[in-house]
Amino acid sequence: MGRDVGFGVVGCGVVAGYHINGILETPGARLAAVSDVVEGRAREFGERHRVAWTTDYHDLLKREDIDVINVCTPNGMRLPLAEEAAQAGKHLVIEKPIAISLKEADRIIATCARMGVHLMCIFQLRCGRAAMALRKAIQEGRLGRIVLADAAIKWFRPQAYYESAAWRGTWAQEGGGALMTQGIHTVDLLQWMMGPVRAVSARMATLVHRIEVEDTIVATLTYATGALGVIEATTAAHPGLPAKIEICGDRGTAALEADQITTWQVEGMERPVDMGGGSEVGKAASDSKTFGAEGHRAQITEMVEVVRGGKRPTVDGPEGRKAVELVLAIYESARTGRTVELPLK
Ligand SMILES: NC(=O)c1ccc[n+]([C@@H]2O[C@H](COP(=O)([O-])OP(=O)(O)OC[C@H]3O[C@@H](n4cnc5c(N)ncnc54)[C@H](O)[C@@H]3O)[C@@H](O)[C@H]2O)c1
Missing domain, CATH: 3.30.360.10 (Dihydrodipicolinate Reductase; domain 2)
Known part of the structure; x- marks a missing residue:
């Protein structure tokens, strides 16, 4: 891949800032667009980082300049976003926990495997x-x-x-x-x-x-x-x-x-x-907002290598499920x- 790896962040709440900083600070990564169901949040994040914003994450799935979707929605709101993103050929970076049931986790893991896209779970303490x-x-x-x-x-x-x-x-x-x-x-x-x-x-x-x-x-x-x-x-x-x-x-x-x-x-x-x-x-x-950003940055950096074909995610779906x-x-x-x-x- 000649161009920077494009990331689209879905869910513009507390943790999204960590993903966005990680993307902005990683050579070879580019923030392409953001989405939140709450219009004010999507707009605020989009305008702050001068990228496209939308209240409908499907808009991100259609974009060719997005390779990776960062799933920053609440714990129990991973499906159908994760499955649809994988079906659209996007790689996934999913916040912890990968899902709140094993059934959902297994569906996400299976869909990514079937579509041949990479799945990384955030566990930055590793x-x-x-x-x-x-x-x-x-x-x-x-x-x-x-x-x-x-x-x-x-x-x-x-x-x-x-x-x-x-x-x-x-x-x-x-x-x-x-x-x-x-x-x-x-x-x-x-x-x-x-x-x-x-x-x-x-x-x-x-x-x-x-x-x-x-x-x-x-x-x-x-x-x-x-x-x-x-x-x-x-x-x-x-x-x-x-x-x-x-x-x-x-x-x-x-x-x-x-x-x-x-x-x-x-x-x-x-x-x-x-x-x-x-x-x-x-x-x-x-406080949920006071941890260091280097773990997210390290995982985003790894995801750039993964998308470029250099390696598999260290914390992949089965690892995140444990x-x-x-x-x-x-x-x-x-x-x-x-x-x-x-x-x-
Ligand atoms: N790795 C970490 O250390 C860490 C830290 C904080 C939170 N988290 C995880 O990150 C996730 C988000 O937590 P948070 O604190 O940022 O929550 P939050 O409530 O601050 O943000 C979630 C956002 O997702 C949006 N959203 C919900 N459904 C959506 C959809 N279908 N499309 C677009 N946007 C949608 C909400 O409107 C909200 O703005 C949780 O799973 C949480 O466990 C991880």
């Missing part, structure tokens, strides 16, 4: 330097046999956050609360580092916010390796702590907070030099009071 280094150490066996692998997402969102858009806080359109929308990033990191989870047992509650979905949830995990773990997630812990992953093995213990290694006690291995500072990708403990399956298993256990085994049927 681009964090400290997260990558910790995963490598675990996979090389530097911590020994892992016995416990835990995640704690003790964040805060005010009631006003849930009232800022009608989809937030609803099972039908958000598909869950503290775990599906906020915790899922750390859930994804945990399963990316540890491999598949075999069984979960969970409890959830809505303790502080006036919303349908949970604002507090706890799950115990059994990994396929036999290791055990706990996930705790809330959006009601004022003022919000950095999301934490703690991994304990029989030769070492390490903890990751946001994208910094805060504990490193590993027999025979110095804290890797590049683990110190970390990056800003994981910081959203108190954390959703784990979250849904945890919800099923919390609803039924039973231990739920994975993979889900």
Whole structure:
């Protein structure tokens, strides 16, 4: 492809700004047009970035200068946009979670495969330097046999956050609360580092916010390796702590907070030099708009290479689906009071 890779952003809300900045800052990427069902938002984004805007995303699917559609609509509003975009031959960058049901996720993945277009799911925390280094150490066996692998997402969102858009806080359109929308990033990191989870047992509650979905949830995990773990997630812990992953093995213990290694006690291995500072990708403990933009930029940069034929997306559809399956298993256990085994049927 001789020209720049053209991107069209659908859904001009909070996260769209991260996609647009990523596109504008990536050599070889070009923002071609934006769309939102709310005319004022579409116009504002379009005029600010001097690109075409529309309230009907079909206009973007017809444009030949758009190669990639960035799906920045709410969690439960991926279909039919994602399927129609794939059918129009557009590659997709989809925000997390890929969908709020496995049925929808599988439809999106299958349509992209059938149409021969690439599907990238945003899980920008995987681009964090400290997260990558910790995963490598675990996979090389530097911590020994892992016995416990835990995640704690003790964040805060005010009631006003849930009232800022009608989809937030609803099972039908958000598909869950503290775990599906906020915790899922750390859930994804945990399963990316540890491999598949075999069984979960969970409890959830809505303790502080006036919303349908949970604002507090706890799950115990059994990994396929036999290791055990706990996930705790809330959006009601004022003022919000950095999301934490703690991994304990029989030769070492390490903890990751946001994208910094805060504990490193590993027999025979110095804290890797590049683990110190970390990056800003994981910081959203108190506000959904305060995390660093470098993760989205890194994924957009990768998408340019993908479209040009150099590689496949690192976080493709099946990769993006894994954390959703784990979250849904945890919800099923919390609803039924039973231990739920994975993979889900
Ligand atoms: N990766 C991250 O760290 C991160 C951060 C924030 C949000 N997100 C995800 O991004 C998605 C959007 O979240 P947000 O906070 O930006 O939401 P938002 O409510 O601020 O924005 C969503 C926008 O989509 C628009 N929209 C809905 N249906 C549409 C359609 N059919 N066509 C065009 N526009 C449509 C809405 O009008 C709204 O402007 C969610 O899935 C969320 O989980 C990810």
